[in-house]
Amino acid sequence: MVDIARPATVAKKKKIKRALMATSALVVIILITVGVSRLKPAAPGVDRAAVWVDTVKRGPMLRLVRGSGTLVPEDIRWINTTTQGRVERILLRPGATVTATTVILELSNPELQQSVQDGRLGHQSALAAYENRKAELERTLLQQQSELASIETQYNNSALNLEAQEELLKDGLVSQLQVKQIRSQTADLKNRLSISQRQFENTKNGIKSQLGPQEAEVAQRRAQYELRVQQLDNLKVRAGMAGVLSQVPVEVGQTIGPGTNLARVADPTRLKAEVRIAETQTKDIRIGQVAEVDTRNGIIQGRVLRIDPASTGGTVGVDISLDGALPPGARPDLSVDGTITLEKLPDVIKVGRPAFGQENSTVMLFKLDGNGEAHRVQVRLGRTSVNEIEILEGLQPGDQVILSDMSAQDAYDRIRLNQ
Known part of the structure; x- marks a missing residue:
């Protein structure tokens, strides 16, 4: 049997065919690789019942702050x-x-009881010394008064005698020398009377000043005695x-x-609430703002009465006066919750307060898309309340967002909600 040689063109065609097939296979592999690389990773699943979902709303919002404390008497x-x-x-x-x-x-x-007795005796002794000194001064005054009366009588008699002698001198019945002697005696008695009168007035006016030390001693002893008596009574x-x-x-x-x-x-009938509020929430609290105090047995209306000037342990003390009647069981040291109304915002976009997110901050929240998945979006927050917060950017009324702590899904931009 004789081998027939193949034409060179046949071998060349086979090589070209194999090259084309290899190229096609390589292109297909590349396309598959690119396609697979562009596929999104599978979203992690989260049970919907395990997260808190809230709907964004538009309307009025009360800005509230809340703190715990106790009732204390005013x-x-x-x-x-x-x-x-x-x-x-x-x-x-x-x-x-x-x-x-x-x-x-x-x-x-016992020592105080003895000091009371000593004080009483000291007061009585000082009072006796005062009365004794007063009696001495009064006796002296009476003696001077008697002397004054005697001199006054002598002067009056001498003046009458002088007047009579002068009449007799005119008729020549007495000598001029005799009249001069009587006139001299009368002048001397007048001078003595004047001196005696001044002495009497000085003695009379000096009695009060001379009794002053004794009066002061009596007052001092009486005050000491009364103080001891008061201390004993206390x-x-x-x-x-x-x-x-x-x-x-x-x-x-x-x-x-x-x-x-x-x-x-x-006084248990006049109570106030002393509550502690986080220092980050107290910047808008003002004296006179409306407040409510929950005693667990009822809610009492009130107003902010006082704000501590300093923070302690990250909180600030706020006193709330109670305007309404106290509910049954209200008593000092009873644990209460106080809620203060800061202001009423008439028309804002709001949502429940997320687990993480402070006033005037920007956070990332998962927004539901209606297809069973939630995508991470950036949201700018505004003013806060106890359970709500204002939305400035990133969400619109009707949007649903997850407010729970989603820190475990920080690596993902979307999640799947399992029913």
Whole structure:
């Protein structure tokens, strides 16, 4: 059998065919690779029931801030002692109703009792010395008054005698020398009378100044005695105001010093709420703003009464006065929630407050597209309230967004919601 040689053109055609097939296969592989690379990664799935979805709305919004605190009395009185003593009896315990004169506890102080006796005797001694000095000055005054009366009588008699002698001298019945002697005696008595009158007036006017030291001594001793008596009476500790006894921080047998707090009395009918609000939310709070206080048994209307000037532990204290009647069970130290109305915005785009997002900030939220998926969008937030926040850009009324914490999906721009 004889081999027939193939033409060279046939081999060349086969090579071309194989090259074309290889090129086509390479092109197909490249196209598939490009197509696959352009496919979006599969969106991670999230159970819809596990996230909080809210709808963007348009309308009015109340700007509110909220804080927790307690009810405290507006009228509180701490009762302390002005002297040292020992607690002998505690007559009342916290919770008792008291009046201003109700005795809460009794103290004892033997040294104070002795000082009262000493003060009484000292006062009596000073008073006796005053009365004795006063009697001496009055006797002196009476003696001078008697001398003045005697000299005045002598002067009057001498003046009458002089007048008679001068008449007799005119008739030549007495000598001129005799008249001159009587006239000299009368002038001397007149001078003595004038001096005696001045002495009497000086003595009379000087009695008050001479009794001044004794009067001051009596007043000083009386004040000391009354102070001791008052301190002794204060050993019976009284409430000082009507209300309810809330604390008695001492025990029988305890020795206490001056200024020690013995009891606290409060008026339970006049309460206010002291709440703590995050310092980042207090910049718009003003005195007089409307507020509500929730006591768990009812809501009381009120107004902002006072704002602490300094922050403590990241919060600011705010006092709220209570305008309405107190609900049943309202009492001092009761835990309450206070809500303050900052302002009313008449027409804004709003949504529920997201897990992360502060006032006047920009955040990324997942917006639902209606096809079971949610895409991440940038949203600019405005003013905040307790449960709502203003939308400035990025969302429109009717949009639905996820407000839950989605930090676990930060690597994805879209997610799939599983029903």
